[in-house]
Amino acid sequence: MPMSERVMVRQGLFTDGEAPALLGSRCTVCGAHHFPRHDTCPYCSTEDPVPTELSGSGTLWAWTAVTSAPPGYQGEIPYGLGVVELPEGIRVIARLTEGNPSALVSGQAMELRIVPLHTDADGRDVVTFAFAPADAS
Amino acid sequence: MTGVVIAGVGIHPFGRFEGVSTTDMGVQAVRAALREAGVGKGGFQAAFCGTAYGGVATGHKVLSRLGMTGMPIVDVEAGCASGGAALMLAAGAIKAGQYDTVLVFGTEKMPKGIIRSSFFEPWQEEAGLAATPSFFALRAQRVAMTSGVTKDHLAQVVVKNRRHGAENPDAMYQKEISAEEVLASRVICEPLHLFMLCSPNEGAAAVVLTRADRVGGPAVPPIALAGAVLRSHLPGSVLSESTPLSGLTDDSVPAPTTLAARAAFEEAGLGPDDLDVVECQDTDAARELISYEEIGLCVPGGSAELLVSGATALGGRLPVNPSGGLLSKGEPLGASALGQVVELVRQLRGECGPRQVEGARVALSHTVGRGANAGVVILTR
Numbered sequence: 001m002p003m004s005e006r007v008m009v010r011q012g013l014f015t016d017g018e019a020p021a022l023l024g025s026r027c028t029v030c031g032a033h034h035f036p037r038h039d040t041c042p043y044c045s046t047e048d049p050v051p052t053e054l055s056g057s058g059t060l061w062a063w064t065a066v067t068s069a070p071p072g073y074q075g076e077i078p079y080g081l082g083v084v085e086l087p088e089g090i091r092v093i094a095r096l097t098e099g100n101p102s103a104l105v106s107g108q109a110m111e112l113r114i115v116p117l118h119t120d121a122d123g124r125d126v127v128t129f130a131f132a133p134a135d136a137s
Numbered sequence: 138m139t140g141v142v143i144a145g146v147g148i149h150p151f152g153r154f155e156g157v158s159t160t161d162m163g164v165q166a167v168r169a170a171l172r173e174a175g176v177g178k179g180g181f182q183a184a185f186c187g188t189a190y191g192g193v194a195t196g197h198k199v200l201s202r203l204g205m206t207g208m209p210i211v212d213v214e215a216g217c218a219s220g221g222a223a224l225m226l227a228a229g230a231i232k233a234g235q236y237d238t239v240l241v242f243g244t245e246k247m248p249k250g251i252i253r254s255s256f257f258e259p260w261q262e263e264a265g266l267a268a269t270p271s272f273f274a275l276r277a278q279r280v281a282m283t284s285g286v287t288k289d290h291l292a293q294v295v296v297k298n299r300r301h302g303a304e305n306p307d308a309m310y311q312k313e314i315s316a317e318e319v320l321a322s323r324v325i326c327e328p329l330h331l332f333m334l335c336s337p338n339e340g341a342a343a344v345v346l347t348r349a350d351r352v353g354g355p356a357v358p359p360i361a362l363a364g365a366v367l368r369s370h371l372p373g374s375v376l377s378e379s380t381p382l383s384g385l386t387d388d389s390v391p392a393p394t395t396l397a398a399r400a401a402f403e404e405a406g407l408g409p410d411d412l413d414v415v416e417c418q419d420t421d422a423a424r425e426l427i428s429y430e431e432i433g434l435c436v437p438g439g440s441a442e443l444l445v446s447g448a449t450a451l452g453g454r455l456p457v458n459p460s461g462g463l464l465s466k467g468e469p470l471g472a473s474a475l476g477q478v479v480e481l482v483r484q485l486r487g488e489c490g491p492r493q494v495e496g497a498r499v500a501l502s503h504t505v506g507r508g509a510n511a512g513v514v515i516l517t518r
Binding site: 009024033034035036063064065066070073082083090092093094095101117126128 | 251252253257258259260262263264265266267268269270271274275278279282323324325326327328372373375376381382383384385386387
């Protein structure tokens with residue numbers, strides 16, 4: 001069985017593959033990281049921050065689950081949504097692979113995964129970034 | 138510099154009104170406010186209209202119906218704070234001497250359910266990152282962690298505001314609700330249950346502003362507009378109403394509400410201790426508690442204690458949302474801030490009957506939402 005073709009929900013947000021990463025930037029003047037990439041630092045307005053791959057491991061800072069499909073969403077419900085703190089000193093909003101809030105605890109280790117959202121009109125798997133509990137296989 | 142006063146207010150009730158257009162509601166609210174202020178055709182030199190979903194020339198359509206055009210009419214979109222933004226622009230223009238009298242109104246018909254916002258990119262919707270209540274839920278969970286807020290506290294906010302709303306004929310829900318009923322309603326985004334979230338809905342509100350030295354014996358006592366401030370966010374908070382995809386681990390960045398409240402208190406020469414009554418953003422039950430802390434009604438982390446003390450219920454030291462808040466009235470974005478101002482003007486005049494805050498002299502209105510936009514208005518008698 002050939003694997004169906006994968007297409008990113010949007011180019012330029014993350015890398016796919018064995019060790020995926022979120023594509024962020026680091027400001028050369030104030031040192032702050034941001035995600036997604038912009039051509040200006042959102043904190044000190046310096047132009048041309050340096051593109052960088054953000055750490056794929058972090059800790060859980062806040063989380064919930066979405067129980068009914070929001071506008072424009074075609075994937076499964078419920079699904080987890082949360083905030084993960086990365087070692088670069090930033091917090092990122094992301095889907096969580098765990099859709100049961102009571103299965104998660106504050107500060108637990110999380111790691112980046114690339115997960116399927118739904119199948120598009122051409123039969124391709126649309127994938128996006130998400131965080132999973134680090135101990136999950 | 139002359140002061141600015143509110144010479145008249147009007148409202149179209151908040152709710153769902155099939156067959157009634159955005160224009161119809163605006164006309165009703167504007168007509169009532171102009172009548173109360175004793176202002177007719179030619180009596181105001183500019184108009185600002187708050188609306189987010191009204192579409193092109195919402196304000197012009199209302200004033201065309203009344204045959205009152207020719208002056209500048211400007212639609213103002215600032216999300217949940219659209220009405221506050223309109224009020225700030227009008228007050229600033231009067232203080233600068235540009236106009237003597239300005240009409241400010243807001244009118245809105247919101248779609249039902251989770252609001253589809255053009256704020257989000259299509260990929261954010263596709264990835265499930267555009268679920269507005271989920272951001273409210275993340276904020277609720279954080280205030281639970283930092284301030285000891287429990288689900289019971291969240292239910293208590295709803296019970297309080299719905300009890301107030303039961304006395305407000307302009308509210309969408311005029312029926313009390315029990316904590317058990319709130320907690321038995323379905324979970325939308327943990328920890329928020331259905332009845333802890335306000336309903337996007339329909340309505341209109343209007344206010345006539347004029348120079349304090351031009352008021353000539355109106356039928357109603359003028360209320361002073363002591364401060365009207367709009368602020369946006371500073372970058373840094375991942376849960377800011379600016380709805381970013383990332384933020385910093387630095388928790389010291391002040392919230393847009395805090396920025397607006399500080400500036401409004403400074404403009405008015407007043408502080409939180411001077412307030413007698415407050416209408417604040419209660420899009421969800423946790424948002425009211427966060428607002429207590431961000432406005433400065435209590436110390437950081439003290440919101441649950443302030444609620445439990447009973448201070449913010451009618452009959453307490455500082456009633457919050459005597460109108461029933463958005464949890465009772467629902468939220469028509471462009472009209473919600475001015476709806477608060479209408480309530481507070483009536484409170485300061487002593488016209489609120491069973492929900493009257495006795496002897497109220499200083500009032501604060503607060504709205505905050507997408508943008509971020511935070512509006513704070515201070516009124517005095």
